[in-house]
Amino acid sequence: MMAEQVYTVASDSETTGDDKVQFAFPDLAIGIDIGTSKCSVAIWNGTQVELLRNPRNQKLMRSYVLFKDDSPSGGVSEELAHGEQEIFSGSAVFNMKRFVGRVDTDPVVHASKTLPFLVQTLDIGVRPFIAALVNNVWRSTTPEEVLAIFLVELKAMAEVQLKRQIRHAVLTIPVSFSRFQKSRIERACAMAGLHVLRLMPEPTSVALLYAQQQQQSLHENMGSGTEKVALIFNMGAGYCDVAITATAGGVSQIKALLGCTVGGEDILQNVLRHLLPNFDTFCANHSMDKIKAMGLLRIATQDAIHKLSSQPSVNIDVDLGDGNKICKTLNCSEFEEVNGNLFEKCEKLIMQCLVDAKLTAEDINDVILVGGCSNIPKIRSLVLGLCKRENLYEGIDPLEAAVCGAALEGAVASGISDPSGSLDLLTIQATPLNLGIRADGDGFATIINRNTAIPARKDMLFTTAHDNQTEALIAVYEGEGKQVEDCQLLGYFKITGIPPAPKGAAEISVCMDIDASDVLRVLAGVILPGTQSTVSPFIEVRMPTLGDGHGWCAQALAKMYGSTLDLATIPKKLQ
Amino acid sequence: MTAPMIASPSQFLGLRIAPPLPRFAAPTSPRSATSLRSPGISAAYTAAAERRPADALSPAAPSPVASLYDVLGLPADATGQEIKAAYRRLARASHPDVVATDRKGTSADEFIRIHAAYSTLSDPDKRADYDRKLLLLGRHRRTVRRPTTQPSSSWAFSRSPSFPGYGRRTWETDQCW
Numbered sequence A: 001m002m003a004e005q006v007y008t009v010a011s012d013s014e015t016t017g018d019d020k021v022q023f024a025f026p027d028l029a030i031g032i033d034i035g036t037s038k039c040s041v042a043i044w045n046g047t048q049v050e051l052l053r054n055p056r057n058q059k060l061m062r063s064y065v066l067f068k069d070d071s072p073s074g075g076v077s078e079e080l081a082h083g084e085q086e087i088f089s090g091s092a093v094f095n096m097k098r099f100v101g102r103v104d105t106d107p108v109v110h111a112s113k114t115l116p117f118l119v120q121t122l123d124i125g126v127r128p129f130i131a132a133l134v135n136n137v138w139r140s141t142t143p144e145e146v147l148a149i150f151l152v153e154l155k156a157m158a159e160v161q162l163k164r165q166i167r168h169a170v171l172t173i174p175v176s177f178s179r180f181q182k183s184r185i186e187r188a189c190a191m192a193g194l195h196v197l198r199l200m201p202e203p204t205s206v207a208l209l210y211a212q213q214q215q216q217s218l219h220e221n222m223g224s225g226t227e228k229v230a231l232i233f234n235m236g237a238g239y240c241d242v243a244i245t246a247t248a249g250g251v252s253q254i255k256a257l258l259g260c261t262v263g264g265e266d267i268l269q270n271v272l273r274h275l276l277p278n279f280d281t282f283c284a285n286h287s288m289d290k291i292k293a294m295g296l297l298r299i300a301t302q303d304a305i306h307k308l309s310s311q312p313s314v315n316i317d318v319d320l321g322d323g324n325k326i327c328k329t330l331n332c333s334e335f336e337e338v339n340g341n342l343f344e345k346c347e348k349l350i351m352q353c354l355v356d357a358k359l360t361a362e363d364i365n366d367v368i369l370v371g372g373c374s375n376i377p378k379i380r381s382l383v384l385g386l387c388k389r390e391n392l393y394e395g396i397d398p399l400e401a402a403v404c405g406a407a408l409e410g411a412v413a414s415g416i417s418d419p420s421g422s423l424d425l426l427t428i429q430a431t432p433l434n435l436g437i438r439a440d441g442d443g444f445a446t447i448i449n450r451n452t453a454i455p456a457r458k459d460m461l462f463t464t465a466h467d468n469q470t471e472a473l474i475a476v477y478e479g480e481g482k483q484v485e486d487c488q489l490l491g492y493f494k495i496t497g498i499p500p501a502p503k504g505a506a507e508i509s510v511c512m513d514i515d516a517s518d519v520l521r522v523l524a525g526v527i528l529p530g531t532q533s534t535v536s537p538f539i540e541v542r543m544p545t546l547g548d549g550h551g552w553c554a555q556a557l558a559k560m561y562g563s564t565l566d567l568a569t570i571p572k573k574l575q
Numbered sequence B: 001m002t003a004p005m006i007a008s009p010s011q012f013l014g015l016r017i018a019p020p021l022p023r024f025a026a027p028t029s030p031r032s033a034t035s036l037r038s039p040g041i042s043a044a045y046t047a048a049a050e051r052r053p054a055d056a057l058s059p060a061a062p063s064p065v066a067s068l069y070d071v072l073g074l075p076a077d078a079t080g081q082e083i084k085a086a087y088r089r090l091a092r093a094s095h096p097d098v099v100a101t102d103r104k105g106t107s108a109d110e111f112i113r114i115h116a117a118y119s120t121l122s123d124p125d126k127r128a129d130y131d132r133k134l135l136l137l138g139r140h141r142r143t144v145r146r147p148t149t150q151p152s153s154s155w156a157f158s159r160s161p162s163f164p165g166y167g168r169r170t171w172e173t174d175q176c177w
Helices: A016-025 A107-115 A143-162 A179-191 A202-222 A266-273 A279-283 A286-310 A332-338 A341-358 A377-386 A401-413 A548-563 B009-013 B055-058 B068-072 B080-094 B099-119 B124-137 B154-158
Strands: A029-036 A038-044 A049-051 A064-066 A091-095 A119-120 A131-134 A137-141 A168-173 A196-200 A228-235 A240-248 A251-260 A312-318 A325-331 A365-370 A426-430 A434-439 A443-450 A458-466 A472-479 A488-495 A507-514 A520-527 A539-543 A567-569
Touching: A016 A332, A016 A548, A029 A143, A029 A196, A029 A202, A029 A401, A038 A251, A038 A401, A049 A401, A049 B154, A064 A143, A064 A251, A091 A131, A107 A266, A119 A286, A119 A488, A131 A377, A143 A179, A168 A202, A168 A240, A168 A401, A168 A548, A168 B154, A179 A196, A179 B080, A196 A202, A196 A401, A202 A240, A202 A251, A202 A365, A202 A401, A202 A426, A228 A341, A228 A377, A228 B009, A240 A341, A240 B080, A251 A341, A251 B080, A266 A286, A266 A341, A279 A286, A279 A539, A286 A312, A325 A332, A332 A341, A332 A377, A365 A377, A365 A401, A426 B080, A434 A507, A434 A567, A443 A507, A458 B124, A472 A520, A472 A548, A472 A567, A488 A520, A488 A548, B068 B080, B080 B099, B099 B124
Parallel strands: A029 A168, A168 A196, A228 A365, A251 A426
Antiparallel strands: A029 A038, A038 A049, A064 A091, A119 A131, A131 A137, A228 A240, A240 A251, A312 A325, A434 A443, A434 A472, A458 A507, A458 A567, A472 A488, A507 A520, A520 A539
């Protein structure tokens, strides 16, 4: 303790054990779980992961930003919480994780038009217009801005408590996020003055926590160190993810990852439409009294859904004004019927993930259920049913697991080691979506398959589609489709100086490299057929390169160049 | 005037991986008190001869230097359990997340190679296929090769300035704002 005192400059507070760690690791990254509905911050305190609390003693804080007069605020550090009615008054913007990096043709954006703030779409493939009501004026904002305002508050909260500057963070993200969406999250962090050390898919963050727990129980009873396979199902307000991880000796290997845009918000909207069949038109005009009525109905319905997790039926009684009253009893079977499609999607996701991991239910040792929807009895029963299990894994807090894993990763990736060995951890991540380029017309030629362990590097040879073609366009896509129109365009660049030759003769090498931080680089160039020699310097591009309005790029390219810059795949046996 | 660059793609790819030394290949002492990030591991990996990228990327084709069993430091009759254990042990020594900062670039190559070997040998069908190919070639040696040294000048030339031995800069190409 004496030695540490020397470094305690300009601080009159007592030196605690925590401070000691902070001084020893001034760049230790914090873990942030910025959820659709709630968010939290955690840090490795030298011996274990600790969740930070706001002045209202909350570990889980609501994700919203209230635009009031000139100062938007997320209410993280305020002494008094904003009231529910204030949050649903039109002045607050929330659910931004569902909007990040989406264009106005996206069904998810359209489904969000019933939220009590302004979401306007022109349906042409640009970012949607989002606005909050300030002094009776709709003031525009962006998902990145809202997230950044919120992140600034979380960062400030952590800096006050840890008494140091925070620079690095590990954030958890949904599995289904495209690389473009990830770049928007990084953008929001940059605006908030945070450097993103890692973006971790939520279930893989839980997998890391599970690996640590397995490692610790092993230390205690000197077990055999055999591999344990866990299925992690995570469903929050905005997204649903599944991961299968094989864990032994502190190494968690992600076998398969799958996610989709289904969450508690969809459950809520299904119930709202059930209660008020003309819900969408009711919300359409965004007048003050309609927003207020929508807010009241949202609060009552949310409350009812929570109660249905522990009781068979619940009464909903809301006065929407204009003689419009909703007075209904909602029971469990009704609730499950209304959300039948959604539960089916969850089942399909789990089954597909098992297929992808080449495993069956019998191979699963532990079933871990996390996220805000994990309390819903139907979700529990369907996950357990598909895994042929009686009980869920215990010892992981469903709402805190993701942020704890992020804090662990923050410590591991910051290079901190722990004498007790509790940071001797490693997650071997997998890439959740296929990566490839446009080839053979509008086909999607996969170069790196989904569920490939990262870091990864793959190269593939392509050839020209026309005689004497001297230039070719490398258009990089990500997704599950067989055609590029079903995938997300990440960026493109042109290869020039292809020696004139009949079509199919030139050889163009395209190499994709994903490093351990999940950064994708594409390296392409012409090589002399049958040799390893390059014709001219290769081009290396970090992806994604596209900004807003990327929905238009593919169309613009097609209009300008037609098929003149096309590439074709080379049959595998010739590669 | 520009002469064509005489550089093989493998030089861009910077594949420069040594087979693991027996010290790491030995199937003993899985978890010890030492940390994952213990210093000194880096010294154990030295540069080996250049090889074509196809060898590392398509594990079905046995490389001219070392078999996939050599990569994992295992005999050809290793069990599935031994393969998994060896993979984890080597991953813990080579994954960029746990190695010293100055080795991040090369450790990705090491890890990719180890993972390629593992994914072939851990799949019974792929392994049988691979074993047949080895048998046909009749050139599988059980011994783990010592890494060969090579002149430092060619080592320097073998890497492009940024691919893949880069640091992470998120601001560099963010042109949206």
